[in-house]
Amino acid sequence: MADVFHLGLTRDMLHGATLAIIPGDPERVKRIAKLLEEPQFLASHREFTSYVGKLDGQAVVICSTGIGGPSTSIAVEELAQLGIRTFLRIGTTGAIQTKVNVGDLIVSQASVRLDGASQHFAPLEYPAVADFSCTSALVAAAREQGVEPHVGITASSDTFYPGQERYDTVSGRVTQRFQGSLKHWQELGVLNYEMESATLFTMCASQGWRAACVAGVIVNRTQQEIPDDAVIKATEQKAVTVVVEAARKLLTA
Numbered sequence: 614m615a616d617v618f619h620l621g622l623t624r625d626m627l628h629g630a631t632l633a634i635i636p637g638d639p640e641r642v643k644r645i646a647k648l649l650e651e652p653q654f655l656a657s658h659r660e661f662t663s664y665v666g667k668l669d670g671q672a673v674v675i676c677s678t679g680i681g682g683p684s685t686s687i688a689v690e691e692l693a694q695l696g697i698r699t700f701l702r703i704g705t706t707g708a709i710q711t712k713v714n715v716g717d718l719i720v721s722q723a724s725v726r727l728d729g730a731s732q733h734f735a736p737l738e739y740p741a742v743a744d745f746s747c748t749s750a751l752v753a754a755a756r757e758q759g760v761e762p763h764v765g766i767t768a769s770s771d772t773f774y775p776g777q778e779r780y781d782t783v784s785g786r787v788t789q790r791f792q793g794s795l796k797h798w799q800e801l802g803v804l805n806y807e808m809e810s811a812t813l814f815t816m817c818a819s820q821g822w823r824a825a826c827v828a829g830v831i832v833n834r835t836q837q838e839i840p841d842d843a844v845i846k847a848t849e850q851k852a853v854t855v856v857v858e859a860a861r862k863l864l865t866a
């Protein structure tokens with residue numbers, strides 16, 4: 614029987630791992646696992662697919678979070694119940710600054726809390742901030758791959774469409790709160806939109822766990838809306854390599 618409600622995992626299955634790599638997309642889990650030693654499929658329930666493997670002999674878990682804060686909060690809580698204390702998110706993202714190109718990587722230092730789930734962990738005044746050592750490991754790992762990541766603030770939204778001020782919907786409607794918000798975030802220096810980091814950072818910082826986030830830029834909202842499949846694949850792979858090498862650094866530090 615599983616030790617936790619949703620993930621279908623027991624503590625024994627994790628082989629003592631304290632670090633997890635957490636993509637949003639379940640399909641990405643296997644691609645990450647291929648870069649580990651002795652990768653082993655663990656479970657697949659709902660949006661949560663998990664593998665365990667090793668980096669330099671130390672156990673690492675990979676578990677998808679699904680899209681958005683609520684499912685991320687479940688994955689992170691249940692992984693923490695099983696002993697995980699460091700969470701490295703690897704995602705995809707839409708940039709909103711002209712200086713950021715499709716194919717670039719963004720490491721989030723902190724996130725604007727446009728989600729709901731983070732408010733179930735700490736009040737809105739509390740910052741959604743990444744762990745410094747994990748963030749530094751992501752930046753160092755990227756540089757070692759010859760990639761200079763953008764490091765800065767991310768807007769983390771519960772919704773892909775209105776919360777990220779997309780008008781290309783059936784109704785074409787964006788509620789008042791978000792009308793003009795993309796421009797406002799641009800002016801405030803926000804780099805990008807994604808959907809999980811605010812929940813992840815808030816729940817981890819407020820409970821003494823470490824979290825960081827690297828994301829591959831698959832669209833730039835100042836240029837185009839629909840991403841190219843080949844670009845998605847290549848960009849994701851770049852971010853996957855960086856997150857695995859960052860995990861290795863943190864495990865051997």
Ligand SMILES: O=P(O)(O)O[C@H]1O[C@H](CO)[C@@H](O)[C@H]1O
Binds near residue numbers: 703
């Ligand atoms: O590629 P993932 O990790 O899922 O991340 C991004 O992609 C999804 C939206 O398409 C959201 O989850 C967003 O945060």
Ligand SMILES: O=c1cc[nH]c(=O)[nH]1
Binds near residue numbers: 706806807831
């Ligand atoms: O624009 C984008 C692209 C990926 N993920 C998001 O949340 N937004």
